[in-house]
Amino acid sequence: MGKGITSREEDYSQWYNDLVIKADLAEYAAVRGCMVIKPYGYAIWERMQAVLDKKFKDTGHSNAYFPLFIPKSFFSKEASHVEGFATECAVVTHYRLKNDGNGNIIVDEDAKLEEELIVRPTSETIIWNTYRGWIESYRDLPILVNQWANVVRWEMRTRLFLRTTEFLWQEGHTAHATQEEAIEETEKMLHVYGDFVEKYLGVPVIRGRKTENERFAGAIDTYCIEALMQDGKALQAGTSHFLGQNFAKAFDVKFTSKEGKLEHVWATSWGVSTRLMGALVMAHSDDQGLVLPPMLAPIQVVVVPIFKTAEEKQAIDNFIDALSGELKSKNISVKYDDRDTQRPGFKFAEWELKGVPLRLAIGARDMQNGTAELARRDTQTKETVEQAGLADRIEGLLTEIQENIFKKALDYRDSHITEVNSYDEFKEVLETKAGFISCHWDGTVETEKLVKEETKATIRCVPLDAKEEAGICIFTGKPSTKRVLFAKAY
Amino acid sequence: MGKGITSREEDYSQWYNDLVIKADLAEYAAVRGCMVIKPYGYAIWERMQAVLDKKFKDTGHSNAYFPLFIPKSFFSKEASHVEGFATECAVVTHYRLKNDGNGNIIVDEDAKLEEELIVRPTSETIIWNTYRGWIESYRDLPILVNQWANVVRWEMRTRLFLRTTEFLWQEGHTAHATQEEAIEETEKMLHVYGDFVEKYLGVPVIRGRKTENERFAGAIDTYCIEALMQDGKALQAGTSHFLGQNFAKAFDVKFTSKEGKLEHVWATSWGVSTRLMGALVMAHSDDQGLVLPPMLAPIQVVVVPIFKTAEEKQAIDNFIDALSGELKSKNISVKYDDRDTQRPGFKFAEWELKGVPLRLAIGARDMQNGTAELARRDTQTKETVEQAGLADRIEGLLTEIQENIFKKALDYRDSHITEVNSYDEFKEVLETKAGFISCHWDGTVETEKLVKEETKATIRCVPLDAKEEAGICIFTGKPSTKRVLFAKAY
Incomplete structure (x- = not known):
């Protein structure tokens, strides 16, 4: 860490x-x-x-x-909208400051707006x-x-x-x-x-x-x-x-x-x-830092050269220059981190923290062998790869990483949707495993509010693909025809 | 008009x-x-x-x-900055509204900010x-x-x-x-x-x-x-x-x-x-509407079909479909205005108003002759062109229009930079011709302010390419080494 x-x-x-x-x-x-x-x-x-x-x-x-500004009166026009939005918002009341003569900047009370303006909340x-x-x-x-x-x-x-x-x-x-x-x-x-x-x-x-x-x-x-x-x-x-x-x-x-x-x-x-x-x-992301999906990563591949002499560096520069051209023509963003103020280990940690999907390390030995070291951020795995065909290899890996990241999140998500049929079960799952809890609910605002008060869980949604299914509300025992998803939420 | x-x-x-x-x-x-x-x-x-x-x-x-918000106190930290910016600006003083009990939305005086916030002017x-x-x-x-x-x-x-x-x-x-x-x-x-x-x-x-x-x-x-x-x-x-x-x-x-x-x-x-x-x-732009340079025009070419029968329309559709594909591959944005709610004349006027650089009109007769009519917005000229090679012709014309628009503005500008050597001349040019007035100035804030008070003209800039030249200030007669540009300004 x-x-x-x-x-x-x-x-x-x-x-x-x-x-x-x-x-x-x-x-x-x-x-x-x-x-x-x-x-x-x-x-x-x-x-x-x-x-x-x-x-x-x-x-x-x-x-x-x-x-940006909305006249205060506009909020009163849609009754339920005002309750939801107009209460907690920034209010502009004046349009001028002035110097009070003692070098202090104060609000000029002569410049009061006739109607206050709300900074848009929506x-x-x-x-x-x-x-x-x-x-x-x-x-x-x-x-x-x-x-x-x-x-x-x-x-x-x-x-x-x-x-x-x-x-x-x-x-x-x-x-x-x-x-x-x-x-x-x-x-x-x-x-x-x-x-x-x-x-x-x-x-x-x-x-x-x-x-x-x-x-x-x-x-x-x-x-x-x-x-x-x-x-x-x-x-x-x-x-x-x-x-x-x-x-x-x-x-x-x-x-x-x-x-x-x-x-x-x-x-x-x-x-x-x-x-x-x-x-x-x-x-x-994980305890080492960000894990960015390649499709949104500002830097998709970072290259860290490892060298002792200027000649070694020059040989790596030449190789990376050609590789970068190939990658750019594939619309892959690459950063060559050849800063001489930091050591390779520092750079590895920094790019790991910043979630760059692929790290390519290349040293003098690699240049002799026609190889390089590719490290995946998502799986934390490394492999030695051939320099020949490297751009294609990188392109393929980025696709693989994007898929893997999604799959990992999907597996987690799917294993955290739990069907329950009683309120006791509901509370137990909420405490021990959390995630989405799929259960029957009687369709009333009151029940939802009571469950929220007692457990902090809210109904996240009625899934569009929810099946018709006869059941009883876990809280009131009243009949229900669809499961909804409860969860604690951000 | x-x-x-x-x-x-x-x-x-x-x-x-x-x-x-x-x-x-x-x-x-x-x-x-x-x-x-x-x-x-x-x-x-x-x-x-x-x-x-x-x-x-x-x-x-x-x-x-x-x-978006800047604490009021920040403006006091840079002396000249506060004079320039903090005076005329929107001031947020409260962060909540409330219902006054009679259905009116009012500012909640209990929600007053400790320090007012300024909506950024910069x-x-x-x-x-x-x-x-x-x-x-x-x-x-x-x-x-x-x-x-x-x-x-x-x-x-x-x-x-x-x-x-x-x-x-x-x-x-x-x-x-x-x-x-x-x-x-x-x-x-x-x-x-x-x-x-x-x-x-x-x-x-x-x-x-x-x-x-x-x-x-x-x-x-x-x-x-x-x-x-x-x-x-x-x-x-x-x-x-x-x-x-x-x-x-x-x-x-x-x-x-x-x-x-x-x-x-x-x-x-x-x-x-x-x-x-x-x-x-x-x-x-002119009295007929906008004139947009092709490089910023959201629509670079508008196509208006002129037809009586569905077959005629179909033939034009087919031709335009192919042409649009060609234009899009050249990154030229084209709009096919085949609305059946408006007549061609109405459409011509609308796209003229909106400044579309090129208008292509094409009718049944054109389809027989392998021709079309191209109208330029900048010069208000029309020509009958061959359908063969039309995409290339359009591409070339867009470049020509962009250049022509710039040249016209440049000619106007260059013919509106007038050198004057006396304050009488200065005032006369300002009244009759306006534009930039190139003259000597003594380099003092006072003189600039006096000229502004009397004529509303200000020094727009000291051009980067201004030559060293001995002269005398048109207002005070004091020596000057460079001409500056005065003008009335927006």
């Missing part, structure tokens, strides 16, 4: 925090609950953005940008207020818009990436002529998220729907993808909401249908955030 | 505003001084971002993200406060970081893109071991901006340095690129600042040099913003 990282066994939460900081992903800022995303962490986020942005565009969406209100001007007829629909932005929610307890006062995200906001089309969009985007997280992050997810209790404030139906972390706690990795006509009604957004009728517009919204960075770290 | 756009001659300012709104680039938001950037406008901004981001990375920079303070933790030794330098972000400056008079309360930008913040290296970086980034604006926006710029009066608050030296709009007013399109050790001293950022000495770090910062969108529109 060294490197000052707490082990997972000792304290999972501290391990996570240590890792995020030591691997240079992020750190806490001088402002309470806010973070600085450092270049290495941001490079991973940029890769996520690039893939998602392409998927959004391939499904017909365009990006746009709406204001943008449904300001966007639907804008859409009113964009929509007249069915010809103006659908509107398929996405925004990459920062948002602020005044969280009392914060954790890097998982829950910060300010975070980065994307929020899609679409407007449709029919309910069917809006529901189709909601489901489509859920699958875009699910496929992305599984394929790129290598994190298996369960696609499902939230219960009333956990639904987005203002939504008719909230779909989600739920992942499982190595400590057996669930993490909501993305949500897609069918908003019905709630926001159209609140902001008076109507359109003339093909049949000439004036109707309210149907809405969806969907988002993923820098929280995905937390999921990525917690799902795969 | 039609389309409801005021002509440039009638009212240039209104023409600009009409154009931005009618061409679907942006609109004012419900929040005073803020804008909504609409999908078509945002698509242009995204193209700018992509090119710039690559240029930043090619010159060794990485992206990162720093908090990030030097929070970033240098962070860099303190990142820098110990010369080995940690340079730090070459860029951030894409929103910033807020409480402007009293706003104009879409040119001056809005919230705007989008990138801000580079670099840290160096030596003064020379920091100055080199400052100049390098100025040229990155200059080359980008000339090559991609097709807008010629003058590279120069600001006078003390116009310098960035906290900078030792501010470099800028200045462009000229069609009304003869200048527009500052980007700035790059050499900050010396000002912020390192204010935030106590020191490093141990190779020689073992503890020294303050040297800094630069540089930025361009969505203001570039304003420059793009004002530099090239």
